[in-house]
Amino acid sequence: KQEVTQIPAALSVPEGENLVLNCSFTDSAIYNLQWFRQDPGKGLTSLLLIQSSQREQTSGRLNASLDKSSGRSTLYIAASQPGDSATYLCAVVLGSNYKLTFGKGTLLTVNP
């Protein structure tokens, strides 16, 4: 059974700092990996999708990397802003099916 773990569970940083969120998964036969953002009381917003054949994806100040062999992904946020405060979730799709398996998320707080 695929398990997805996110460390740390919570992170507080001062504005302007660069930071890294971590995601690990137990089954390396993934089809893709996605990073989502969830604001309090809101739905999930897809930030980046990395196909299994890719090593990284970038969108603005966000960069996500994927290392299938080690079962790890990182989300790098450059020059963090208070508006980046949210819960960030990582999810994987196994090669054999369509299901997204989610981690529990990292709660990020960026202090002004």
Place this chain on the structure above:
Amino acid sequence: DAGVIQSPRHEVTEMGQEVTLRCKPISGHNSLFWYRQTMMRGLELLIYFNNNVPIDDSGMPEDRFSAKMPNASFSTLKIQPSEPRDSAVYFCASSLSDARRTRQYFGPGTRLTVT
């Protein structure tokens, strides 16, 4: 595009009552997913539809839960009878045909409280 639309946004009901949650996927998307989010278990897939047909309902907790998709633009998740342990946020998501290649787009969720 209005995105995935869910209603109601909040639902408070008493134990034993029937609850119906509604979802309108993004136009042109033919994969639809229902998820449940709780503090203890995180986000869990309940059921997946493709082209209006239920493909996998193995995540549905028990027979009290049922879901339908009568057409490409509407789906319902029904709980009958509801129990306090069903309290959670229920999300609907949709994606283009091959859900393994494309992003899933989530609705704002329905926060269900069963007293």
